[in-house]
Amino acid sequence: MSTRIIAIAIVAANGVLGDGERQPFEFAEDWARYKKVTSGHPMIMGRRTLDAIGRWLPGRTTIVVTSKPDDVELPTDGKATGFAVSSVEAAVDLARSLDDDEVYVAGGGSIYAQAWPFLTDLDLTEVHAEAEGSVHFPEMAAAEWVEVRREPHQEFDFVGYQRVE
Ligand SMILES: NC(=O)c1ccc[n+]([C@@H]2O[C@H](COP(=O)([O-])OP(=O)(O)OC[C@H]3O[C@@H](n4cnc5c(N)ncnc54)[C@H](OP(=O)(O)O)[C@@H]3O)[C@@H](O)[C@H]2O)c1
Numbered sequence: 001m002s003t004r005i006i007a008i009a010i011v012a013a014n015g016v017l018g019d020g021e022r023q024p025f026e027f028a029e030d031w032a033r034y035k036k037v038t039s040g041h042p043m044i045m046g047r048r049t050l051d052a053i054g055r056w057l058p059g060r061t062t063i064v065v066t067s068k069p070d071d072v073e074l075p076t077d078g079k080a081t082g083f084a085v086s087s088v089e090a091a092v093d094l095a096r097s098l099d100d101d102e103v104y105v106a107g108g109g110s111i112y113a114q115a116w117p118f119l120t121d122l123d124l125t126e127v128h129a130e131a132e133g134s135v136h137f138p139e140m141a142a143a144e145w146v147e148v149r150r151e152p153h154q155e156f157d158f159v160g161y162q163r164v165e
Contacts, residue, residue: 012131024131056080109135
């Protein structure tokens, strides 16, 4: 079976992901689910998103994409594993070599856009409110994705999409 490559994101009703440094929404329930879903799997993220999170997330392997991989300080505490690579393609290849089940693409905007052709699934937290910010989730063509799961909550829905074969 081929590896599922899943974009995971929390997205405002107008598609906004963040302002370039921070993301507009944080919900404890969403963060807890994010941890549960991604734990044990490799995550691919851009250098700006790693900076925004501010630490290497424990229990996962993070592959950071940057034009200067030699400048990245990799984790040394034994709780998290990290790699730095210089392209999204290299990140996807490395992630696939580490996990033949599930790989997560964790943003930000530039990484979702470049990873788009590789994605098999979207795991979105769709917030019911709009937000301000310059970083957007890519446009989803209706013919390209089918909704396979929706779990409504008061302020957001957890929604799963799969790429139409
Ligand atoms: N709502 C969400 O779920 C969510 C998730 C993640 C992030 N975010 C938000 O998204 C924003 C960050 O997104 P962003 O698009 O500005 O940045 P990003 O995608 O996180 O990172 C951009 C950086 O990645 C590196 N990069 C990207 N493409 C590359 C390539 N082809 N080759 C080499 N390096 C490459 C570059 O790093 P260097 O500059 O080091 O070369 C670039 O500056 C923040 O506001 C963050 O909070 C939101």
